[in-house]
Structure formats: structure tokens, C-alpha cells
Amino acid sequence: MDLFIINVIDGLIYGLLLFMLSSGLTLIFSMMGVLNLSHAAFYMLGAYLAYQISVYTGFWVGLIVAPLLVTILGAAVERYGLRRVHQYGHVPELIFTFGLFFVIEELVQYIWGRSMVNYNSPESLDFIAFNLAGGSIPAYKVFMLLVSVGIFLALYYVLARTRVGMIIQAALSYPKTVEALGHNVPLVFMGVFGVGTGLAGLAGVIAGPSLTTFPGMAFLLGSIVFVCVVVGGLGSLFGAFVASLLIGWLQTFAASYNIGAADILIAFGYEYPKDVYYHPWRDLWTLTLPQIGPILPYILLILVLVFRPNGLFGKRET
Amino acid sequence: MKLFKKIASFVLASGLFFSSSVFADTVKIAFIDPLSGPFATTGTIGLAEWKYAVEKLVNEKGGVLGGKKMEVVALDNKMDGKESLVQVQVAIDQGIRFIAQGNSSGIANAITDMVKKHNKRNPDKQVIFLNYSAVDPALTNDKCQFWHFRFDANADIKMDVITDVIAGESGIKKMYLIGQDYSFGKAVAAAAEKYLAQKTSIEIVGNELHPIGRVKDFTPYARKIIASGANAVITGNWGADMVNLGRSLKESGFDGPVYCYYCATAGITRTFGETGKGMLNIVGEGKLNPMNPALEAYNKGLKAKYPEADMSQPRITNAVQMVAKAINEAGSATDMKAIAYALEGMEFENELLQTKVVMRTSDHQAIQDVHVGMHTDDVDIDFDNSGYGIKMYKTVKMASMDSPTTCKMKRP
Numbered sequence: 001m002d003l004f005i006i007n008v009i010d011g012l013i014y015g016l017l018l019f020m021l022s023s024g025l026t027l028i029f030s031m032m033g034v035l036n037l038s039h040a041a042f043y044m045l046g047a048y049l050a051y052q053i054s055v056y057t058g059f060w061v062g063l064i065v066a067p068l069l070v071t072i073l074g075a076a077v078e079r080y081g082l083r084r085v086h087q088y089g090h091v092p093e094l095i096f097t098f099g100l101f102f103v104i105e106e107l108v109q110y111i112w113g114r115s116m117v118n119y120n121s122p123e124s125l126d127f128i129a130f131n132l133a134g135g136s137i138p139a140y141k142v143f144m145l146l147v148s149v150g151i152f153l154a155l156y157y158v159l160a161r162t163r164v165g166m167i168i169q170a171a172l173s174y175p176k177t178v179e180a181l182g183h184n185v186p187l188v189f190m191g192v193f194g195v196g197t198g199l200a201g202l203a204g205v206i207a208g209p210s211l212t213t214f215p216g217m218a219f220l221l222g223s224i225v226f227v228c229v230v231v232g233g234l235g236s237l238f239g240a241f242v243a244s245l246l247i248g249w250l251q252t253f254a255a256s257y258n259i260g261a262a263d264i265l266i267a268f269g270y271e272y273p274k275d276v277y278y279h280p281w282r283d284l285w286t287l288t289l290p291q292i293g294p295i296l297p298y299i300l301l302i303l304v305l306v307f308r309p310n311g312l313f314g315k316r317e318t
Numbered sequence: 319m320k321l322f323k324k325i326a327s328f329v330l331a332s333g334l335f336f337s338s339s340v341f342a343d344t345v346k347i348a349f350i351d352p353l354s355g356p357f358a359t360t361g362t363i364g365l366a367e368w369k370y371a372v373e374k375l376v377n378e379k380g381g382v383l384g385g386k387k388m389e390v391v392a393l394d395n396k397m398d399g400k401e402s403l404v405q406v407q408v409a410i411d412q413g414i415r416f417i418a419q420g421n422s423s424g425i426a427n428a429i430t431d432m433v434k435k436h437n438k439r440n441p442d443k444q445v446i447f448l449n450y451s452a453v454d455p456a457l458t459n460d461k462c463q464f465w466h467f468r469f470d471a472n473a474d475i476k477m478d479v480i481t482d483v484i485a486g487e488s489g490i491k492k493m494y495l496i497g498q499d500y501s502f503g504k505a506v507a508a509a510a511e512k513y514l515a516q517k518t519s520i521e522i523v524g525n526e527l528h529p530i531g532r533v534k535d536f537t538p539y540a541r542k543i544i545a546s547g548a549n550a551v552i553t554g555n556w557g558a559d560m561v562n563l564g565r566s567l568k569e570s571g572f573d574g575p576v577y578c579y580y581c582a583t584a585g586i587t588r589t590f591g592e593t594g595k596g597m598l599n600i601v602g603e604g605k606l607n608p609m610n611p612a613l614e615a616y617n618k619g620l621k622a623k624y625p626e627a628d629m630s631q632p633r634i635t636n637a638v639q640m641v642a643k644a645i646n647e648a649g650s651a652t653d654m655k656a657i658a659y660a661l662e663g664m665e666f667e668n669e670l671l672q673t674k675v676v677m678r679t680s681d682h683q684a685i686q687d688v689h690v691g692m693h694t695d696d697v698d699i700d701f702d703n704s705g706y707g708i709k710m711y712k713t714v715k716m717a718s719m720d721s722p723t724t725c726k727m728k729r730p
Contacts, residue, residue, distance in 0.1 A: 003542075003545050006541055007538060007541065010535075010538060011538075014535050014537070114355075114359045115359040115702075116585040116588075116589045117585070118588045118589050118591060128571065131571065135540075135571050136569075136571035140569075141569070210565075211534065212561050212562050212565070214557075214561075214585075216531070220532075220534055221534060224534070252538045253538070255533070255535075255539055255542070256538040256539075256541060258524070288526065290528055290539070291499060291527065294532040294533065
């Protein structure tokens with residue numbers, strides 16, 4: 001039971017991290033109708049920038065400055081790149097962001113090299129917050145949790161309770177009308193793209209010390225973020241939230257319990273082969289849940305697309 | 319136009335003349351490993367070690383065959399099996415007779431097959447495969463062949479040494495085995511099971527393989543390992559999988575030792591830093607710490623020329639000097655059969671590392687001292703310019719010298 005609780009906490013922390021990435025992605029999609037394939041690259045960029053800043057000034061300055069830099073860069077990409085491509089339709093936009101992913105990923109490796117960099121959590125958070133079931137939760141993980149929750153609340157507040165949020169929500173569905181009312185819709189687009197990528201950057205900043213800052217980090221997390229967004233429903237912030245937590249827990253629990261195909265087969269009355277290493281069905285008999293854990297989100301993705309094509313909370317036809 | 323043709327042919331002819339006159343007298347070794355892509359760090363460090371060893375230990379000491387220089391030719395295989403075979407062919411077409419490769423046993427398996435076939439079909443252009451790092455035991459057992467020489471201790475030998483150390487640790491009662499889900503990870507787990515059962519009464523409380531390069535967060539694995547009551551962990555993980563596993567273990571409150579194969583250099587030592595202290599125990603050949611004066615000078619020179627490189631694979635200095643010695647003994651740099659026979663069974667004293675190496679005749683596996691060391695900042699030679707490195711605390715002299723092999727070598 002204790003292990004269960006500790007897994008719930010770990011899964012929650014991981015899920016909220018995913019949410020920070022998927023929230024930006026889904027915001028950008030609902031606003032501009034474009035799936036930003038370079039999203040994970042901004043996540044990576046955030047981590048590396050924060051690392052570089054932390055070398056000179058320590059972790060906390062990096063925590064503030066790096067996401068701001070990524071936000072500015074994201075806004076610039078929208079203003080000078082995407083906006084020009086926009087007139088040619090969605091496919092060129094998609095290809096633009098696809099190419100951007102590789103450009104950023106290669107640039108990062110060009111600047112910071114191909115081995116992992118030494119980006120660590122601040123010393124002031126290098127203690128154990130509390131112990132549970134022989135395992136400990138480091139203070140940094142609690143910090144990650146608080147930042148993620150804070151971001152979620154702030155996003156919700158801005159979108160639901162402020163004038164800016166009202167304009168963004170209106171521009172989502174009726175951009176022409178909003179423009180006719182005298183609002184600068186392209187500026188709103190730029191802002192949303194900037195903030196969206198900035199959130200990815202922030203996710204990178206706080207995930208970098210925990211999940212390691214290395215060249216493969218964008219690729220590793222990139223695909224799973226799309227799963228979160230699609231499962232939650234493209235364009236739905238709440239959907240992205242639920243899907244991120246769901247996938248966070250799914251992956252954590254799948255890796256935690258060594259339930260094997262053998263247990264299931266035995267339960268169905270099959271006999272465990274004597275010399276399993278030479279058995280023709282060896283791969284099936286030795287298969288365990290942690291081994292298939294990483295593909296579970298993709299199975300979920302397929303199931304959702306088949307039975308609920310709009311995602312769990314999506315309204316938009318895609 | 320005629321003038322242009324004349325000039326062109328002159329340039330071409332002189333180019334040929336110069337290239338042949340400049341390079342004809344060097345003995346070339348083709349270095350085929352990843353020099354681009356995600357694994358480029360390891361390949362680049364290895365290349366620097368090869369180049370420096372050839373320069374310092376052979377060329378500056380007068381070369382081979384009374385004055386011929388040796389040269390390392392770098393060919394990028396992008397960590398891809400097919401690309402590697404293309405590069406082997408490129409090397410052969412350039413007249414290179416020595417192939418050095420080490421990263422990935424899968425690629426080594428492919429190269430050894432190709433070399434075997436090539437040498438059978440082209441007795442006048444035979445090549446020798448210098449495997450300096452690939453540790454799949456099969457390469458010197460079922461898949462062994464005359465033209466393949468392994469300079470690293472294979473996975474079984476290393477596990478034999480690790481379990482010697484573990485057997486002496488009275489605090490370890492329960493062991494968790496975790497590795498990446500592919501041939502090497504499986505080989506490590508199998509060897510660990512075998513030797514632990516032979517030498518100790520330690521209970522294996524977990525034996526699992528995780529998808530390679532796909533696990534985003536190792537925390538749940540760490541929780542599971544702690545919940546299993548394990549006192550220690552054995553892993554063959556490398557790269558980010560190694561760092562993430564180690565960090566998650568530490569963060570989750572695991573305080574036992576982690577015995578590993580590849581938990582140093584190429585950014586790993588730097589990233590672990592203080593976290594790895596008292597946790598990481600690595601097995602390997604080549605004793606760097608504590609060091610001797612000759613080694614200090616050598617390491618300084620290497621660092622001056624290649625600041626990002628480390629002496630991560632000291633065996634390369636064995637390989638280079640042993641090849642030079644074999645060429646001298648054979649009296650030729652092109653009679654590959656004679657060179658291979660000279661390498662086979664060679665006993666070599668490496669003054670730099672102050673060790674002896676024997677290239678075992680029966681399977682072409684180098685037998686040498688294998689050490690277990692710990693990650694610490696109390697070192698003379700550090701890795702990744704981080705102040706941290708590996709300090710050896712246990713040595714097995716000529717490890718696994720009499721270990722059995724299934725190799726049935728066919729000699730030409």
C-alpha cells in the first residue's frame with residue numbers, strides 16, 4: 001500500500017510535468033490550428049539555456065531567465081517564420097515546425113556538444129522532503145510539483161478570469177469578429193505561441209536536473225506529449241491536464257509492478273515451460289509489464305482515436 | 319583547351335605522385351566507430367586515444383620496421399551495422415589492412431563475419447580486426463575466428479571480477495539485476511546469475527530488462543528496487559539510461575552500491591559528480607588511479623592535445639603497441655597471416671600501465687589484470703575534466719586466465 005501511495009505521488013509529479021508541455025502545445029493548436037512539432041525542441045532548449053545560465057549565476061536566475069528567453073524566441077519564430085508560412089496553409093506550417101525541430105536539436109548539440117551536461121538541482125533543495133515506505137521524496141520533486149500546480153492555476157486564472165483570457169478564447173472561435181472589434185489578433189497569436197513555447201521551456205528548466213539534460217531529451221519526451229494532447233482532445237486545456245496525469249500514472253505504475261505474461265498464462269491454466277530460454281514462445285513467457293510500459297500510451301492513443309476520435313474532452317472536429 | 323588538358327593531367331599526375339609518395343610508407347589502421355550522431359562522444363574520445371597512442375607509443379619511438387610511421391584513418395560508421403560494413407570495404411579499397419572497432423557488439427559481430435569471408439576470398443589482401451571494446455562473450459566463443467582479436471575483457475570476465483568483489487562484501491544479501499533489453503543486457507544478467515550462484519548465497523530479488531533508451535523516468539524502477547529489499551544493484555546500462563537509473567536510485571533513498579560496466583567518462587562522470595560517490599563501482603582494465611609518473615606524463619600529453627578526451631579505454635595503448643610489436647616480429651606490414659600469428663599468444667609488458675597482457679591463443683581474448691574501482695574525487699587522473707574519476711580498489715591478476723571457451727579456431 002505504501003508503494004502504491006509513493007507511485008501515486010511519482011506519477012503525479014511526472015504527469016504534471018507532461019501537462020506543462022502539453023498545455024502549451026494544446027493552446028497553440030487551439031489558437032492557430034497548427035500542431036507545433038518543434039514543441040519538444042523548445043523544451044530541450046529551455047533545459048540547456050538554464051544550464052548555461054546556472055553555470056554563471058546559479059539555478060534560480062536560470063529558472064526565471066531561461067523560460068523568458070525561450071518565450072521571446074518562440075514569439076520571434078511566430079512573428080518572422082510561422083506568420084509568413086501561414087498564408088500557404090496548414091501543411092507548410094506543419095512542415096515548418098517539423099524542420100524547426102531538427103534545426104533546434106542540431107543547434108543545441110552544436111553549441112553544447114553531444115554528451116550530457118552537468119545541470120543539477122540547487123543545493124538549497126538537496127534534501128529529502130519526507131520518507132515513505134523506505135523510499136524518499138526529494139525536496140526538488142516537491143518543488144517540481146508546486147511549480148507545475150502553480151502554472152496550472154495561473155493559466156486557468158488568466159484564461160477564465162481576465163480580459164486577456166476572454167480575447168484569447170474569443171479569438172479561438174471567431175478570429176474575424178475579434179479582429180473587427182479592434183483587437184490585434186496577430187499579436188494575440190504571437191503572444192500565445194510565445195507563452196506556449198515558454199511553458200515548454202519552463203518544463204525543460206525544471207525537468208533538466210531530474211531527467212538529465214542530454215541531446216536525446218527532446219526526442220524522448222516529444223512523442224509522448226503529442227499523445228497527451230490527442231488523448232485529451234486537441235485544443236482542450238482541461239483534456240490535456242487529465243490526459244497528462246493519466247499517462248503519468250500509466251507509465252509509473254506500468255514500470256513499478258513486474259506482472260508478467262507468465263502470471264496471466266498460468267492463471268489461464270497453461271504450464272510454465274521447463275527451460276524457458278529455449279522455448280519457442282520464450283518472448284511471450286518472459287514478457288513483463290515494465291517492458292511494454294513505454295508503448296501503453298500509444299495503445300491508449302489508438303483506442304481513443306478509434307472510440308472517441310475527438311479525444312476525451314475535445315470539441316473540435318479535426 | 320589543350321593547355322587545360324595538359325594542366326589537368328599534370329595536376330592529376332603530380333597529385334597521384336605526391337599522395338603515393340607521402341602515404342606509401344605509413345602503416346594505416348582504419349578506425350571505424352561513430353563520429354557523428356548521438357553516440358559520437360564515445361567514438362570521438364576513442365579516436366583521440368588511438369591517434370595519441372600511435373603518435374606517442376609508436377611513431378615517436380621510431381615507428382615500425384625500422385622507421386615506418388603508423389597512421390590512424392578515421393571512418394564514421396554512424397553506429398549503424400550496414401554503414402560499418404561499407405566503411406570496412408572503403409578501408410580495404412584504400413589498402414588498409416587493420417580495422418579497429420569497439421562500440422557495439424552487434425556491429426563487431428557483423429564486422430567479424432565480413433572480415434572472415436573477405437580474408438578467405440582475398441588471400442592477398444587479408445585484414446585483421448582489432449576489437450578494442452565490444453565485449454559480447456560470443457565473439458571469442460561460438461563466433462570466434464582467426465582474424466579477430468579482442469583487447470578488452472569480455473562481459474563474462476568482468477562479471478567474474480565483479481562477483482569476486484561482491485562475494486567479499488558481507489553486507490550484501492539481496493541483489494537486483496537490471497539492464498537494457500538487448501543482447502548485451504541479457505549477457506550481463508545471465509553472467510551475473512551464474513557467478514552469483516557459484517560464489518555466493520546472495521538472493522537475486524529482481525532480474526529485469528527495460529526498453530533501451532525509452533524509459534523517461536527511472537523513479538518507479540528505483541522505488542521497486544528499494545521495495546524489493548535489495549542491498550546492491552548490478553547493471554550493464556550505458557549512456558543516459560545509466561545516469562538516470564543511478565540518479566533515481568540516489569534520489570529515492572537507495573544507499574547501497576551499484577556495480578556497473580559503463581558508468582564513467584563521456585559526460586557520465588561529470589553528470590554524476592557528488593551523487594555517484596559511494597554508489598558507483600565500475601569494472602574495467604587499465605589502472606589509472608593511483609597512477610605512475612609515466613602515465614601522468616602520457617595523460618597530460620593526451621589532455622593537451624585533445625582537451626575533451628580521457629584515457630577512458632587504457633587497453634587502446636595495449637592494442638597499438640601489440641600491433642606494432644607483431645608487425646616487427648613478422649618483419650612485414652602486409653603479410654597479415656604472419657602478423658596474426660605473431661599477435662596470437664603474444665605476451666606483452668605495457669610499461670605505461672605497468673601490466674602484462676596475454677593474447678590467449680585458443681580464442682584471441684586478451685587476458686589482463688581487471689580491476690574494480692569506485693567513483694570518487696580522490697583521484698590523480700579525472701574524467702570529463704570534472705575532478706571526479708575512478709579509483710581502483712580491487713585487482714584480479716590476469717583475470718579468467720583459465721576460463722573455458724567454446725572456440726574452435728580454424729587457422730589458415
